[in-house]
Amino acid sequence: MSNLIINNATIVTPVGNSPRRGNEMSRLAIIPHATVIVRDGIIEFVGPTKDAPSHSQDESKVIDAEGRVILPGFIDSHTHLIFGGYRPDEFSWRMSGESYMNIMQRGGGIQSTVNATRHESCDNLIAKARWFIDRMSEMGVTTVEAKSGYGLDTESELKMLEAIHRLATDPDRKLDVVSTFLGAHAVPKEYKDNTEGYVNLMINEMIPAAKGKAEFFDIFTEKNVFEINDSRRLLNAARDAGFKLKLHADEIVTLGGAELASEMGAVSADHLLHVSDEGIRMMADRNVVATLLPLTAFSLKEPYAPARKFIDAGAAVALATDLNPGSCFSGSIPLTIALACIYMGMSVEETITALTLNAAAAVDRADTIGSIEPGKRADLIILHFDNFRMLPYYVGMNCVKTTIFNGRIVYD
Ligand code: NIG
Ligand code: FE
Numbered sequence: 445m446s447n448l449i450i451n452n453a454t455i456v457t458p459v460g461n462s463p464r465r466g467n468e469m470s471r472l473a474i475i476p477h478a479t480v481i482v483r484d485g486i487i488e489f490v491g492p493t494k495d496a497p498s499h500s501q502d503e504s505k506v507i508d509a510e511g512r513v514i515l516p517g518f519i520d521s522h523t524h525l526i527f528g529g530y531r532p533d534e535f536s537w538r539m540s541g542e543s544y545m546n547i548m549q550r551g552g553g554i555q556s557t558v559n560a561t562r563h564e565s566c567d568n569l570i571a572k573a574r575w576f577i578d579r580m581s582e583m584g585v586t587t588v589e590a591k592s593g594y595g596l597d598t599e600s601e602l603k604m605l606e607a608i609h610r611l612a613t614d615p616d617r618k619l620d621v622v623s624t625f626l627g628a629h630a631v632p633k634e635y636k637d638n639t640e641g642y643v644n645l646m647i648n649e650m651i652p653a654a655k656g657k658a659e660f661f662d663i664f665t666e667k668n669v670f671e672i673n674d675s676r677r678l679l680n681a682a683r684d685a686g687f688k689l690k691l692h693a694d695e696i697v698t699l700g701g702a703e704l705a706s707e708m709g710a711v712s713a714d715h716l717l718h719v720s721d722e723g724i725r726m727m728a729d730r731n732v733v734a735t736l737l738p739l740t741a742f743s744l745k746e747p748y749a750p751a752r753k754f755i756d757a758g759a760a761v762a763l764a765t766d767l768n769p770g771s772c773f774s775g776s777i778p779l780t781i782a783l784a785c786i787y788m789g790m791s792v793e794e795t796i797t798a799l800t801l802n803a804a805a806a807v808d809r810a811d812t813i814g815s816i817e818p819g820k821r822a823d824l825i826i827l828h829f830d831n832f833r834m835l836p837y838y839v840g841m842n843c844v845k846t847t848i849f850n851g852r853i854v855y856d
Contacts, residue, residue: 448482448822448851449499453509455480455490456832457516457816458797463733463760463805470793472832480514482822485851490816505853507846511830515796516815517586517823517849518777519803521622522690522714522735524768525573525590526604529560531769544744544771545696549668554594554630557769561594561604569607576767576775577611581618581855583777584844586823588619589764589807591662593626597634598645598653601627605657618847618854620823622807624690625658627651628670628678643674647681654685660711660807661687665694665701672700679708688808694719695740706730712762712806716749717741724750728759733806736798737766738783739774751788761790762806763798778840785836792833822851 455475458464464471479496481489481504489496534547534556547553561569573590580588590611592604605625612621627650635642651661661682665675679689688711693701695715702723705713713727714735727734736749754761763784767775777799784790790798804814813821826846827834834843847855 447504449504450480450507450509450514451493452511453478453480453514454511454830455514455816458801459815459817460801461811463802463810464797465760466755466758469755469761469797470791472793472796480816482851485822487816487818487820487822489818509826513827513829513832515825516800517825518584518799519587519807519814520580520585520764521589521762521803521806522737522764522766523588523590524593525576525588526569526607527557527561527594527769528564529557531556534770553770555633557594558596558632562600566603566607570610573607573611577618580775581847583842584825584847585777586619586847586849587622587813589622589624591624591626593629596627596630596632598650601650602653605654619849623658624660624662625654626662627654628663630664630669639674643677646678651681651685659688660690662690662692664692665699665704667697667699672704675704690714694723702727705732711808715740717746724753724757724759728757733760733762733802735762735764735806737764738788739776739780740766740772742783743772748788751784751790755794760802760805761798762802763795764803776840778842782836782839792836796832822848824848
């Protein structure tokens with residue numbers, strides 16, 4: 445790992461080792477004429493150039509940022525990165541008016557990706573994911589959370605977790621990969637009309653088999669999928685097995701997913717398009733990160749999640765893409781930022797916090813990534829511009845010039 449010095453930078457970063465809540469989300473440190481010094485992949489100094497310690501430039505790579513903005517690397521804390529096949533036909537059906545849940549109920553949707561994923565080799569799943577990782581890296585993503593959930597039997601779920609593990613441990617990787625077990629993504633066709641049978645299989649076989657092979661457990665808590673009581677049983681079993689918890693909550697209908705996430709001490713609850721006011725209050729009280737996914741609302745033509753209500757209630761909001769082959773086939777960070785600002789009432793500052801420090805909290809890493817501070821890993825992006833307000837203004841377009849992961853330039 446080499447050393448790196450960036451001069452002439454405009455540093456823009458949230459500050460701290462814990463998520464920023466409520467109006468703290470809009471408070472960024474902005475340091476013009478700044479220097480960042482990186483040693484062995486860790487930030488050693490950040491501050492005005494005049495205060496920088498003297499250092500030997502010979503053993504370091506030196507970058508002149510020419511006044512450009514430097515942000516912490518983006519963290520995409522909710523993706524379904526591993527999957528077989530694609531579902532372009534479903535997209536057309538949805539555009540002609542059929543609903544996402546209707547397609548799912550007649551055997552398409554998640555089940556159709558399950559059919560394709562079960563037939564795919566681990567090597568092929570990895571190769572496909574790498575292509576998406578290259579695109580993410582170009583948009584400044586330095587940590588991605590990746591879920592299983594298209595196997596829905598023990599063997600295929602373990603194959604997906606193995607694919608995630610191999611991506612996460614590749615020494616040449618362009619970003620960090622956080623692993624989530626999503627065996628509770630849907631009831632597979634073998635258990636049609638027998639949700640209880642699948643819940644029992646999860647508890648007796650799949651959760652024990654996945655134990656230690658993923659950091660997080662996630663579940664699609666939804667009407668006609670896993671409703672509140674089944675979700676509670678599964679989340680309890682997962683927590684007992686040592687998983688940290690996440691939920692797909694209140695995505696399609698108001699079901700009490702946010703309340704359940706709060707009750708269970710989940711790290712995050714995600715989607716929340718139809719969250720209740722009580723759910724918002726409980727998540728703020730219990731410090732559950734609200735991970736909002738505007739690209740999904742956009743793609744499903746659903747209302748956006750109430751970001752302002754969460755922030756005004758003092759909650760910590762994160763933003764993520766939800767990249768997946770069904771409800772949201774997009775991993776666009778630029779469009780996520782634009783939608784959050786244009787349609788969800790978030791300020792540019794809030795979206796930056798939501799994609800960095802708060803997203804780090806959503807994957808339980810706020811103490812090591814998510815801000816540009818001494819001691820944190822040197823995951824940095826250099827924008828083409830000297831003003832961070834270009835991010836939503838250049839709608840849907842990539843403002844990232846250079847991505848640095850662990851002190852190493854991985855995209856330029
Ligand atoms: O986050 N809602 C459940 N899971 C995904 C969609 C998965 C799929 O359609 O393949 C989501 O929206
Ligand atoms: Fe999702």
